[in-house]
Amino acid sequence: MSAMNYRKYASYPQVGLTDRTWPDKTITRAPVWCSVDLRDGNQALPIPMSVDEKVEYFRLLVSVGFKEIEVGFPSASATEFAFVRRLIDNHLIPDDVSIQVLTQSREHLIRRTFEAIQGAKNAVVHLYNSTSRQQRDIVFRMSCEEIISIAVAGTRLVRELKEASGNPGIRFEYSPESFTGTELNYALDVCHAVMEEWGASAENKVILNLPSTVELSTPNIYADRIEWFCRNISNRDAAIISVHAHNDRGTAVATSELALMAGADRIEGALFGNGERCGNMDIIIMALNLMTQGIDPKLDFSDLPHIREVYSRCTRMTVHARQPYSGELVYTAFSGSHQDAISKGMKAHKRSPDGIWDVPYLPIDPQDVGCTYEAIVRINSQSGKGGIAYVLEKDYGILIPKWMQPDFGNAVQEVADRTGDELSPEQIHELFQKEYIGSTSPYQLKKCNISWSDEDPEHIDEVSTLISCSVLGPKGEITFKAKGNGPLDAFVRGMVSHTGIEFHVDEYSEHAIGHSSDALALSYIRLAFENGVLSCGSGIDSNISLASIKAIVSALNRSLRS
Ligand code: KIV
Numbered sequence: 076m077s078a079m080n081y082r083k084y085a086s087y088p089q090v091g092l093t094d095r096t097w098p099d100k101t102i103t104r105a106p107v108w109c110s111v112d113l114r115d116g117n118q119a120l121p122i123p124m125s126v127d128e129k130v131e132y133f134r135l136l137v138s139v140g141f142k143e144i145e146v147g148f149p150s151a152s153a154t155e156f157a158f159v160r161r162l163i164d165n166h167l168i169p170d171d172v173s174i175q176v177l178t179q180s181r182e183h184l185i186r187r188t189f190e191a192i193q194g195a196k197n198a199v200v201h202l203y204n205s206t207s208r209q210q211r212d213i214v215f216r217m218s219c220e221e222i223i224s225i226a227v228a229g230t231r232l233v234r235e236l237k238e239a240s241g242n243p244g245i246r247f248e249y250s251p252e253s254f255t256g257t258e259l260n261y262a263l264d265v266c267h268a269v270m271e272e273w274g275a276s277a278e279n280k281v282i283l284n285l286p287s288t289v290e291l292s293t294p295n296i297y298a299d300r301i302e303w304f305c306r307n308i309s310n311r312d313a314a315i316i317s318v319h320a321h322n323d324r325g326t327a328v329a330t331s332e333l334a335l336m337a338g339a340d341r342i343e344g345a346l347f348g349n350g351e352r353c354g355n356m357d358i359i360i361m362a363l364n365l366m367t368q369g370i371d372p373k374l375d376f377s378d379l380p381h382i383r384e385v386y387s388r389c390t391r392m393t394v395h396a397r398q399p400y401s402g403e404l405v406y407t408a409f410s411g412s413h414q415d416a417i418s419k420g421m422k423a424h425k426r427s428p429d430g431i432w433d434v435p436y437l438p439i440d441p442q443d444v445g446c447t448y449e450a451i452v453r454i455n456s457q458s459g460k461g462g463i464a465y466v467l468e469k470d471y472g473i474l475i476p477k478w479m480q481p482d483f484g485n486a487v488q489e490v491a492d493r494t495g496d497e498l499s500p501e502q503i504h505e506l507f508q509k510e511y512i513g514s515t516s517p518y519q520l521k522k523c524n525i526s527w528s529d530e531d532p533e534h535i536d537e538v539s540t541l542i543s544c545s546v547l548g549p550k551g552e553i554t555f556k557a558k559g560n561g562p563l564d565a566f567v568r569g570m571v572s573h574t575g576i577e578f579h580v581d582e583y584s585e586h587a588i589g590h591s592s593d594a595l596a597l598s599y600i601r602l603a604f605e606n607g608v609l610s611c612g613s614g615i616d617s618n619i620s621l622a623s624i625k626a627i628v629s630a631l632n633r634s635l636r637s
């Protein structure tokens with residue numbers, strides 16, 4: 076027996092469209108977008124936006140590239156009305172942008188809506204009434220015919236007021252609100268009646284918005300409904316089919332995408348998915364989903380951090396750290412294997428001849444949406460050596476060789492495990508310095524002089540490099556002169572014979588840091604000791620030989636650390 080009372084719920088009806096075609100369709104271009112942030116988004120806020128905030132948000136939407144923006148419900152409140160008037164009176168609406176205003180199908184509200192949009196060059200009057208069985212039976216207690224007559228009466232008044240205004244820039248949208256709870260045949264009947272009243276034609280299209288007012292089924296069923304509707308509508312050319320999906324089941328984006336495949340032309344939604352209850356469909360996600368398929372989204376989300384800042388300030392809402400594309404952590408990998416793959420992918424991308432983005436774990440280049448590569452790899456106890464090396468390379472130009480990465484990885488892991496905290500790039504760099512570079516105990520190089528017995532490089536023989544050193548050790552200062560086939564070899568020979576510790580250089584690597592004449596050399600050494608112990612070290616100096624000798628001292632010291 077389940078602990079949950081699932082028997083309380085009934086399953087959503089299928090459409091019975093067995094010859095559906097939408098699953099074989101591909102989205103190849105962006106739909107007509109309509110932002111409902113300032114209406115549906117705003118009406119869902121605990122503290123609705125002020126007129127000034129709405130103006131700022133409107134400008135943001137325009138800058139993103141929206142050509143249709145539902146700006147409010149002007150008959151519903153003084154603020155809403157004042158905002159629409161501010162937009163029109165202050166000429167804030169670009170000529171190629173249509174504002175959209177929502178109204179219930181009630182005479183005084185429709186009249187007030189027309190007062191609000193007077194003087195607007197382009198406006199969509201969006202009329203709605205609820206058509207679902209629930210709303211008819213429980214809320215309004217009206218028959219199907221009565222509901223249709225409300226829609227038709229509202230449409231008639233909108234048509235008359237448009238005619239009276241003489242404004243050809245006024246268009247009409249009708250929503251059978253709670254469409255997802257409405258029997259399909261009946262929803263089509265209502266829409267047919269509205270289209271007839273409007274006189275809809277290919278030249279005078281009506282926008283039919285079929286909202287997923289409450290998301291009640293899997294997205295494929297909604298897509299079936301849209302395909303069925305598009306096939307059965309009497310004059311498909313006379314309607315722009317629009318979708319307005321809410322996110323009650325968390326699938327509003329999929330609902331909108333599949334609806335597009337099923338024949339919809341237009342998509343309503345809001346930035347970051349703001350809207351009633353679980354929100355409206357997040358337009359950022361849907362647009363960037365298109366972009367990641369190589370389709371021009373026709374909206375500009377190249378500065379998501381700025382958009383997020385304006386959004387959060389005006390709406391007082393936060394964006395979840397895991398929100399697709401726009402969340403703070405969505406381009407960040409903490410896990411070692413992810414970091415390794417990303418780091419390899421980023422390098423491969425730099426060499427890619429066609430420039431096509433193909434980086435594991437990153438479906439989009441963070442830079443395309445205004446994010447930097449800074450946060451891609453962050454280090455905590457879950458991270459691996461590859462990620463640590465990536466951070467040092469990206470932020471400090473330190474290219475730890477592969478054979479040394481496990482050594483430093485262990486040092487970082489130890490700190491991360493002990494503190495339980497994330498380590499910033501600065502902390503990792505500091506740790507690198509502390510572990511390798513600043514090491515002076517028990518041995519510290521005090522002086523080092525290198526000379527060559529034969530200045531002609533062609534004739535340098537095996538032991539032509541002379542070194543004269545002073546090294547402070549646990550038993551006092553050691554001063555020695557030694558010969559070798561290079562400075563490193565000479566230094567190792569000298570140290571081995573004066574300390575009695577047997578070791579040789581097992582691995583060596585170096586590179587420059589910086590490009591100018593004052594560039595520094597960074598050397599990495601791995602020493603192998605008699606007893607099989609391996610120890611890594613690193614040294615930095617303007618002189619490459621000295622950098623390597625310092626790296627030997629660093630590796631020696633680390634091997635002697637208790
Ligand atoms: O969700 C909805 O159905 C609406 C309508 C007013 C279109 O917001």
Ligand code: ZN
Nearest residue numbers: 115288319351
């Ligand atoms: Zn809505």
